[in-house]
Amino acid sequence: MWQPGTGIRLSDRPLIVSDVDEVVLEFLTPFMAFLEARDHALLPRSFRLSGNIVDRVSGEAVSDAAAEALLDAFYAAQDRWQTPAMQVVETLKGFSGEADIVFLTAMPPRHAAARRRLLDALDLPYPLLASEEPKGPLVKRLHQARDLPLAFVDDILRNLHSVREHAPGCLLINLMANAEFRALAPAPGVDIRVAADWPEAAELIRVHCRARPDAC
Known part of the structure; x- marks a missing residue:
């Protein structure tokens, strides 16, 4: 049917x-590896992506727009991760x-x-x-x-x-x-x-x- x-x-x-x-x-484990390869990190501070993705150089959380761009790039390369x-x-x-x-x-x-x-x-x-x-x-x-x-x-x-x-x-x-x-x-x-x-x-x-x- x-x-x-x-x-x-x-x-x-x-x-x-x-x-x-x-x-x-x-998802989370490979996404963290993906971020590390781009000088970012996902910190386990709360149950969400927003606010927990940080720039490893500055230590600052990235904007929501930047986080969305990183996630979109991850999905585009998902078969490698x-x-x-x-x-x-x-x-x-x-x-x-x-x-x-x-x-x-x-x-x-x-x-x-x-x-x-x-x-x-x-x-x-x-x-x-x-x-x-x-x-x-x-x-x-x-x-x-x-x-x-x-x-x-x-x-x-x-x-x-x-x-x-x-x-x-x-x-x-x-x-x-x-x-x-x-x-x-x-x-x-x-x-x-x-x-x-x-x-x-x-x-x-x-x-x-x-x-x-x-x-x-």
């Missing part, structure tokens, strides 16, 4: 929707025969083709949506009113909250690859499950699907 406005075809199976940066692909999160390839391959998997990445669509090539090269061939829109309406548009299990995995709470609002009954999983910044993250809330890695997320998804004996 083609899902309106997405260009993605789903089957009559459970749906797993996952963020990409810091969930499927390492980003690597898969631990055990994501094996975990998603294990689900691929029994669930639909869609990547929903919050990045400028102009970088989607580069991301698609990188994901394919890493044996992560699942459909990709690149959008800067709120994720809740996008997940709702994908899943529609199907009576099938739905799981959403993301590192950012506002995205999880957005999906909670628009897709009630969805399993919400907070997963973040970088442990240093994960320790700075706010508490997710009682209705959001926290997974340390993909094997733990997989078990949460399987428990969620067991409510339907024919799923997962």
Whole structure:
């Protein structure tokens, strides 16, 4: 079934929707290395990029515009820096025969083709949506009113909250690859499950699907 406005075809199976940066692909660790190569640094002072990217020569935080330019340059060169999160390839391959998997990445669509090539090269061939829109309406548009299990995995709470609002009954999983910044993250809330890695997320998804004996 083609899902309106997405260009993605789903089957009559459970749906797993996952963020990409810091969930499927390492983001913060390679971004810090990218910044170091350009005489900048990302300091783990709070759970945000803005205000924490500094010029290593002056020690001053860069402007928001400069931070956006650095992030854009990183995305343009992502294939030379980003690597898969631990055990994501094996975990998603294990689900691929029994669930639909869609990547929903919050990045400028102009970088989607580069991301698609990188994901394919890493044996992560699942459909990709690149959008800067709120994720809740996008997940709702994908899943529609199907009576099938739905799981959403993301590192950012506002995205999880957005999906909670628009897709009630969805399993919400907070997963973040970088442990240093994960320790700075706010508490997710009682209705959001926290997974340390993909094997733990997989078990949460399987428990969620067991409510339907024919799923997962």
